[in-house]
Amino acid sequence: MNLHDYLYYIILPILSLSSVVVFIRFLIGPTIVDRVVALDLVITIGIGIIAIYSIINDKPTFLDIATILALIAFLGTVAFAYYLEKRNKKDE
Amino acid sequence: MSEILIYILSTLGAIFAMLAAIGILRMPDAFLRISVTTKAATLGVGLLLGAAAVYFNDFAVSTRVQAIIIFIILTAPVGAHLIGRTTYFLGNKMWKNSVVDDLEGKYDKKNHKLLSEDVNAKNKREEEKENK
Numbered sequence: 729m730n731l732h733d734y735l736y737y738i739i740l741p742i743l744s745l746s747s748v749v750v751f752i753r754f755l756i757g758p759t760i761v762d763r764v765v766a767l768d769l770v771i772t773i774g775i776g777i778i779a780i781y782s783i784i785n786d787k788p789t790f791l792d793i794a795t796i797l798a799l800i801a802f803l804g805t806v807a808f809a810y811y812l813e814k815r816n817k818k819d820e
Numbered sequence: 821m822s823e824i825l826i827y828i829l830s831t832l833g834a835i836f837a838m839l840a841a842i843g844i845l846r847m848p849d850a851f852l853r854i855s856v857t858t859k860a861a862t863l864g865v866g867l868l869l870g871a872a873a874v875y876f877n878d879f880a881v882s883t884r885v886q887a888i889i890i891f892i893i894l895t896a897p898v899g900a901h902l903i904g905r906t907t908y909f910l911g912n913k914m915w916k917n918s919v920v921d922d923l924e925g926k927y928d929k930k931n932h933k934l935l936s937e938d939v940n941a942k943n944k945r946e947e948e949k950e951n952k
Binding site: 731734735738739742743745746747749750752753759760761762764765766768769772773775776779780782783788791792794795798799801802805806808809810812813 | 888912
């Protein structure tokens, strides 16, 4: 088993399974905060999948997309936190 | 030699990502979920990106990977703190076996400010000041 097969048949399935498990939490999450955290974690694991995928296909260009995903994940979390807190403040 | 390093880095990274996923599914309350995902996911993704940097062995790729890792390490704690603060304000219950809540009564629910004393004690003191 060479490196390509190892990454393709062991590492990528583990990462895919992890994102499916996180998505279960996204679906059942009792509060909205759990959903935001799960979404953040799905994107973070997606960055790892992109890194492995760029090794398999020997194309380092894919790493640019990983940068953008990291930016969007942070922006999304901060925006959700800000507006959830603001909504809560208005209710009282 | 570098191939062995890629094996090690990618395996460890996948294991940490899997631990984060199991943690977010199994942990009993929102604060613990935030804690476990931030720590495990940051390390896991950092190791996976490190594997990519070792594989390509190129200055341009290494720089890009370094930028992503530093960005994740800088932003993950900030995001976790913000979302944890929001969780506290939304009034989520802590796990029933949690031992201590240091912030109990110290957050002003009206204007969302953190005090070093109890909110009720402070309000009482201000009332006394007004009466004088």
